[in-house]
Amino acid sequence: MKPGIHPEYRPVVFEDATTGDAFLTRSTVVTSLTTTWTDGRTLPLVKVEVSSASHPFWTGRARVLDSEGRVEQFRRRYGTTR
Numbered sequence: 509m510k511p512g513i514h515p516e517y518r519p520v521v522f523e524d525a526t527t528g529d530a531f532l533t534r535s536t537v538v539t540s541l542t543t544t545w546t547d548g549r550t551l552p553l554v555k556v557e558v559s560s561a562s563h564p565f566w567t568g569r570a571r572v573l574d575s576e577g578r579v580e581q582f583r584r585r586y587g588t589t590r
Contacts, residue, residue, distance in 0.1 A: 520552045521545060522559065529561035 515536040521543050523530040532545060541553040561567070 518552070520554060522554050522556055524559040524561045525555045525557050526562040529559065
């Protein structure tokens with residue numbers, strides 16, 4: 509690899525702005541925020557609006573759409589039968 513052209517790949521903490529849950533991973537993202545991780549290290553911090561801790565699909569609060577009603581409406585409109 510050519511030296512000096514690749515961004516720094518380092519540990520970064522991502523924090524969910526809704527729930528406050530944080531997880532540590534590695535990234536090249538650039539941020540001016542920092543936080544102290546559980547082991548005492550000061551690491552870059554990225555705040556995200558949605559993560560698996562707050563997304564309805566992962567928390568079990570997902571809405572179930574009436575897909576059968578939509579299919580029937582399509583069939584009535586376009587005359588398609590099974």
